[in-house]
Amino acid sequence: xxxxxxYTLTSALGTGLVAMRAALxxxxxxxxxxxxxxxxxxxxxxxxxxxxxxxxxxxxxxRNNRMIDLALAQDGFxxxxxxxxxxxxxxxxxxxxxxxxxxxxxxxxxxxxxDAAGRFTSPFIQPRVHSPHAPGVFVxxxxxxxxxxxxxxxxxxxxxxxxxxxxxxxxxxxxDAVVVGGADxxxxxxxxxxxxxxxxxxxxxxxxxPDRTGISxxxxxGFALLTRNDNATGIRLSGAGESxxxxxxxxxxxxxxxxxxxxxxxxxxxGLATTDIDYVNLHGTGTRANDEIExxxxxxxxxxxxxxxxxxxxxxxTLGAAGIVEAVIAMDALCTGLLPGTMNTRQSxxxxxxxxxxxxxxxxxxxxxxxxxxxxxCSLVFSVA
Amino acid sequence: MIxxxxxxxxxxxxxxxFSTLLExxxxxxxxxYVIPAPVAIxxxxxxxxGHFINLAVEVAHQACEMAGVDKRTIPSVFTSAxxxxxxxxxxxxxxxxNEKLLSPTQFHNSVHNAASGYWSISAQxxxxxxxxxxxxxxFGAGLLEATSQVVAFGTPVLLVGYDLATxxxxxxxLPIDVSLGVAMVxxxxxYVVSSTSMLTIRMNIVPKSGSSDSTRPGAHxxxxxxxxxxxxxQLQRGLKQVSTLAIDTxxxxxxxxxxxxxxxx
Numbered sequence: 001x002x003x004x005x006x007y008t009l010t011s012a013l014g015t016g017l018v019a020m021r022a023a024l025x026x027x028x029x030x031x032x033x034x035x036x037x038x039x040x041x042x043x044x045x046x047x048x049x050x051x052x053x054x055x056x057x058x059x060x061x062x063r064n065n066r067m068i069d070l071a072l073a074q075d076g077f078x079x080x081x082x083x084x085x086x087x088x089x090x091x092x093x094x095x096x097x098x099x100x101x102x103x104x105x106x107x108x109x110x111x112x113x114x115d116a117a118g119r120f121t122s123p124f125i126q127p128r129v130h131s132p133h134a135p136g137v138f139v140x141x142x143x144x145x146x147x148x149x150x151x152x153x154x155x156x157x158x159x160x161x162x163x164x165x166x167x168x169x170x171x172x173x174x175x176d177a178v179v180v181g182g183a184d185x186x187x188x189x190x191x192x193x194x195x196x197x198x199x200x201x202x203x204x205x206x207x208x209x210p211d212r213t214g215i216s217x218x219x220x221x222g223f224a225l226l227t228r229n230d231n232a233t234g235i236r237l238s239g240a241g242e243s244x245x246x247x248x249x250x251x252x253x254x255x256x257x258x259x260x261x262x263x264x265x266x267x268x269x270x271g272l273a274t275t276d277i278d279y280v281n282l283h284g285t286g287t288r289a290n291d292e293i294e295x296x297x298x299x300x301x302x303x304x305x306x307x308x309x310x311x312x313x314x315x316x317x318t319l320g321a322a323g324i325v326e327a328v329i330a331m332d333a334l335c336t337g338l339l340p341g342t343m344n345t346r347q348s349x350x351x352x353x354x355x356x357x358x359x360x361x362x363x364x365x366x367x368x369x370x371x372x373x374x375x376x377x378c379s380l381v382f383s384v385a
Numbered sequence: 386m387i388x389x390x391x392x393x394x395x396x397x398x399x400x401x402x403f404s405t406l407l408e409x410x411x412x413x414x415x416x417x418y419v420i421p422a423p424v425a426i427x428x429x430x431x432x433x434x435g436h437f438i439n440l441a442v443e444v445a446h447q448a449c450e451m452a453g454v455d456k457r458t459i460p461s462v463f464t465s466a467x468x469x470x471x472x473x474x475x476x477x478x479x480x481x482x483n484e485k486l487l488s489p490t491q492f493h494n495s496v497h498n499a500a501s502g503y504w505s506i507s508a509q510x511x512x513x514x515x516x517x518x519x520x521x522x523x524f525g526a527g528l529l530e531a532t533s534q535v536v537a538f539g540t541p542v543l544l545v546g547y548d549l550a551t552x553x554x555x556x557x558x559l560p561i562d563v564s565l566g567v568a569m570v571x572x573x574x575x576y577v578v579s580s581t582s583m584l585t586i587r588m589n590i591v592p593k594s595g596s597s598d599s600t601r602p603g604a605h606x607x608x609x610x611x612x613x614x615x616x617x618x619q620l621q622r623g624l625k626q627v628s629t630l631a632i633d634t635x636x637x638x639x640x641x642x643x644x645x646x647x648x649x650x
Binding site: 038040089090091095100102104107108110111112114117118119120125126127128130131132133136137140145146147148149150151152153154155161164165168169171172174188189192193194195196197242243244245246247248249250257258261372373374375376 | 430433465466467468473476477478479480481485486487488489492493494495496497498499501502503505506508509510511512513514515516517518519520523526529530533534536537552553554555557558559592593594595634635636637638
């Protein structure tokens with residue numbers, strides 16, 4: 001069995017879990033009108049409330065790594081890893097990070113001051129920052145993790161897939177514990193990129209609303225410590241399912257074939273039926289096509305028990321971090337009983353019970369969906385241990 | 386972990402198929418690098434795919450064809466040190482200008498799992514697929530993830546490692562002099578491999594702590610994949626009985642690998 005020993009989240013909802021819970025309870029969403037340097041696209045963003053003005057090491061500095069550094073300091077997460085390391089053989093603690101942007105924010109900045117030969121100039125000469133593995137490098141060094149380490153980058157499924165990889169490592173006794181995490185920061189690449197696909201909403205996003213107008217981007221970093229036998233939070237990672245659409249790079253399969261497979265594989269892995277699931281955190285981006293397709297697939301949860309919501313109206317779409325953001329929101333419901341509503345959405349045509357407003361009730365099993373470009377899908381199930 | 390290596394795909398300068406190593410037909414040292422154009426990608430998608438994607442998809446299909454596996458069902462692991470530096474360069478150059486309009490195709494191809502997406506479309510494959518990064522130790526990261534998937538799924542798994550030759554400003558970050566893609570089909574030990582398979586190598590892979598001291602400074606991030614291919618060809622040709630290899634993984638670990646030819650084949 002794989003247990004979630006500890007977790008933390010820093011997003012537009014606040015720095016750490018206490019801030020996240022307070023924001024969810026009081027109905028205070030994290031989206032605000034964009035005021036981003038060099039950005040002229042009218043939109044709403046889920047920006048971290050913290051200023052992130054303090055550089056991490058010169059070698060590893062980037063907005064993404066500053067955000068990671070802040071997130072690791074919350075909820076005693078880094079301290080707990082330090083305490084665990086006193087008990088473990090150094091090679092038995094692994095790390096799987098998930099990201100889509102990595103530190104491309106820093107690469108973008110470096111391109112504004114290339115020298116005449118087209119080379120980076122100081123302070124942007126940072127070999128290990130300009131790579132997809134930058135979050136893995138930074139977290140491994142920050143926490144002193146010496147076991148297996150890698151960075152998953154599968155678009156918006158990235159930091160859901162880290163749980164699937166970690167579960168395999170633990171099941172196979174490659175390690176005794178794994179730090180999993182996800183981090184994506186706002187940068188021009190994502191704003192102008194999604195704008196080029198005409199997917200950025202001029203309003204705060206309204207997932208599953210009949211008049212939805214697209215996505216609102218956000219940023220976040222979150223972490224969880226997974227172990228085989230230590231049951232500190234009372235939460236278990238009970239199932240993980242992964243799939244591909246094999247259809248199109250940026251459009252989901254029209255019948256949601258890949259999404260259906262990832263949900264079915266996660267439920268099978270957990271040994272559960274759709275009617276066992278109390279709450280589903282939908283991928284729910286707020287685009288016309290994605291929500292329609294996920295709606296068709298999730299009609300399988302149309303029963304008297306399951307309630308579903310999409311939380312990107314609270315946090316923004318944090319892309320490579322969406323997996324960990326929504327895994328944390330979903331697993332936290334197992335502790336608090338607070339099921340967040342679908343912020344900004346006032347009516348629904350979804351073929352299941354879409355929660356518009358928050359609901360409090362005891363919760364045993366939750367499922368979280370993450371679907372990304374490249375047709376990459378991952379669904380996770382967390383349960384009361 | 387004992388697994389079989391049943392298929393290899395390769396594309397680099399002067400070496401565009403593993404059969405060149407198996408048949409020892411010799412690598413032309415003066416050959417120019419040719420950008421692959423895998424016909425397996427459907428026409429609608431092919432015009433959108435760039436060099437990096439084509440490199441991965443070409444070697445992925447080569448490895449699966451050699452192994453004789455069902456391309457529609459094999460899970461896959463893609464790995465690269467720097468990912469698509471041609472697209473990163475395009476995007477960052479555009480975004481440094483006042484007029485920041487990006488091509489939607491270049492943007493959706495900029496996700497690091499783009500090749501995995503094109504591969505899955507070209508193979509009609511809905512199995513799990515991932516991309517893992519490990520900077521200069523990416524091949525080791527990919528091999529560790531793929532091996533763990535072979536054990537978890539109990540099926541063959543496709544591993545694809547690929548990096549493009551770099552230009553400034555990425556070249557100064559990690560110099561890569563030639564584009565290289567290498568793919569492998571890793572098969573569970575108990576699997577009965579079809580008799581037509583050209584390659585049956587037994588791999589005993591042991592994850593170990595501590596550096597292997599095998600990483601050569603300035604080596605291509607996929608060099609250990611190329612080494613594995615060369616060793617496998619020598620074993621298959623009967624030039625040796627056993628071969629050992631240490632492949633570094635990110636941070637302080639490595640994979641200790643003993644290769645031998647499957648007995649009775």
